[in-house]
Amino acid sequence: MRHATLYDTHIHLSDPHYADDMEYVLEYMRRTGTAACCVSTNLDDSAATLRLAGDVVLPFVGIHPQFAGEDVEGIRLMAESHKISGIGEIGLDPTYGTDGQVAAFEAQLEIAEEMGLPVSVHSRKSLDAVLDTLTSYQCTASLHWFEGSKRRLRRAGDMGLYVSYGPLAAYAADKRRLASLTRPDRILVETDGPVPFSGCFGHTPAHPAFLPSVVFALAGALGRTYDSMLEALLTNTQAYLGLDDKPV
Numbered sequence: 001m002r003h004a005t006l007y008d009t010h011i012h013l014s015d016p017h018y019a020d021d022m023e024y025v026l027e028y029m030r031r032t033g034t035a036a037c038c039v040s041t042n043l044d045d046s047a048a049t050l051r052l053a054g055d056v057v058l059p060f061v062g063i064h065p066q067f068a069g070e071d072v073e074g075i076r077l078m079a080e081s082h083k084i085s086g087i088g089e090i091g092l093d094p095t096y097g098t099d100g101q102v103a104a105f106e107a108q109l110e111i112a113e114e115m116g117l118p119v120s121v122h123s124r125k126s127l128d129a130v131l132d133t134l135t136s137y138q139c140t141a142s143l144h145w146f147e148g149s150k151r152r153l154r155r156a157g158d159m160g161l162y163v164s165y166g167p168l169a170a171y172a173a174d175k176r177r178l179a180s181l182t183r184p185d186r187i188l189v190e191t192d193g194p195v196p197f198s199g200c201f202g203h204t205p206a207h208p209a210f211l212p213s214v215v216f217a218l219a220g221a222l223g224r225t226y227d228s229m230l231e232a233l234l235t236n237t238q239a240y241l242g243l244d245d246k247p248v
């Protein structure tokens with residue numbers, strides 16, 4: 001792992017959208033000191049993520065609530081037989097029905113807890129249930145694409161959870177407001193690519209190149225300079241990932 005100065009803490013680089021451009025995406029990341037937590041949504045996708053793992057791609061394996069019927073043991077096997085950086089994207093989401101979601105989420109939290117790995121958590125329309133579940137596990141978790149109230153944000157902060165903001169922060173004032181109320185030592189950034197973003201991004205699928213815009217937006221929201229925001233994000237991400245190496 002080379003020294004990165006900026007981390008995308010949640011992106012789906014194994015998505016077919018990136019396949020044709022992968023060389024360019026990786027070259028962009030290397031040249032700009034960017035690294036990415038490449039999250040996965042099911043077993044096949046986790047295997048694809050492992051194939052992408054490398055100097056700037058940190059592999060996260062996991063079963064997303066949309067695929068809760070898949071066998072979590074497969075994730076355990078991958079986690080035990082490969083050098084992975086975390087577990088995700090896991091969580092709860094009633095949009096996809098609820099069959100097996102709690103069991104899959106809990107089983108994967110257990111793997112993360114046992115192996116001391118960070119998790120990237122999906123909590124759409126389920127934040128209270130996700131927070132309740134996380135209270136039973138000792139693992140470092142990030143709430144990706146946080147969409148909660150100020151009260152829930154406070155609860156997440158009290159629980160020591162990381163909260164990750166994405167390209168929406170560049171054009172949605174309510175996201176910047178939430179960011180300004182987030183514990184400064186728990187804030188992270190992500191793109192969730194290839195999700196497309198509107199506003200200033202013009203419905204373009206997200207790319208790691210969106211990150212500086214997110215950092216700029218957060219710096220404004222938190223009343224910091226760009227550089228000090230970058231520095232804080234780096235410190236936070238290294239703590240989230242359990243990395244102790246310092247940037248050169």
Ligand SMILES: [Zn+2]
Nearest residue numbers: 010012089192
């Ligand atoms: Zn995602």
